Amino acid sequence: MAPGAAVSGAEAALEGAIVEALEADAGVAALLGDPLRLMGKGDPYPAFPYIEIARHVSEPAGASGVEASEHRVDLVVVSRDDGGAAGKAAVAAMRLALSTASFPMEGWRCVLLLPVFSDVLNAGRGRWRAVLRVKAVVEEA
Numbered sequence: 001m002a003p004g005a006a007v008s009g010a011e012a013a014l015e016g017a018i019v020e021a022l023e024a025d026a027g028v029a030a031l032l033g034d035p036l037r038l039m040g041k042g043d044p045y046p047a048f049p050y051i052e053i054a055r056h057v058s059e060p061a062g063a064s065g066v067e068a069s070e071h072r073v074d075l076v077v078v079s080r081d082d083g084g085a086a087g088k089a090a091v092a093a094m095r096l097a098l099s100t101a102s103f104p105m106e107g108w109r110c111v112l113l114l115p116v117f118s119d120v121l122n123a124g125r126g127r128w129r130a131v132l133r134v135k136a137v138v139e140e141a
Contacts, residue, residue, distance in 0.1 A: 010069050010108050010138045011058055017103035017110060018073065018134070022051070025097035031090045032077070039078075049079035049086045051094075054131070061137060068139035072116075077130040084120045087130025091118050094132055105138070112137040 022028045023036045032051055039045075039052035055074040062068040075094060079086035095115045103110035117133040 010140075011056055011071065013105035013108045014071055014103070014110065014136055014138050015053055015056065015073070017105050018053075018075070018098065018113075021101035021103060022094060022097055025093070025101070027093040028090070028097050031086065031093055049077050049081075049090055051090070052076050052078065062139070066139055068111075068137060071136040071138060073134050073136065075132045075134065077132075078123070079128045079130065080126050081128065084122070084128030084130055087128045088120055091120075091130045091132045098134060105141075107141055108138050109141045110136055110138050 019036065019038065019041075022032070023034075029036070032049060033047075037046035037050035039050055052075075053073065054076040056071065058069045058071045060068070061070040077087040077090040077094075079090070081087075095118070098113060098115065103113060113134055113136040115132060116135045118131060120128060120130045123129045
């Protein structure tokens with residue numbers, strides 16, 4: 001993660017835009033609640049299944065005087081069910097929602113956002129973690 005307020009501002013703006021896109025999607029809401037069950041937003045331990053932003057890595061990517069950054073964001077759905085089916089379904093809905101969404105951000109513009117990786121992991125004791133990694137490029141508006 002690069003030091004500096006510009007990248008931090010882009011990270012917060014991007015995470016906010018991703019959450020807004022997921023909250024606005026009916027398919028995601030059907031699986032992850034309305035309002036969205038998001039770790040760290042409201043209840044510290046939301047009901048299952050819930051989503052968390054597990055990792056957000058950013059690197060400067062600007063050139064020619066343009067402030068830009070490349071981001072990799074891991075969205076994780078935590079569920080408690082046989083085989084992680086709820087997490088798999090939620091990741092599929094999130095992938096679809098993010099592939100068709102726009103990402104309005106004050107002061108920033110998302111020029112690229114695409115899913116690059118997904119996996120479902122047995123976290124033990126009946127918990128499953130379904131991961132969706134997205135790659136994004138954000139530049140100053």
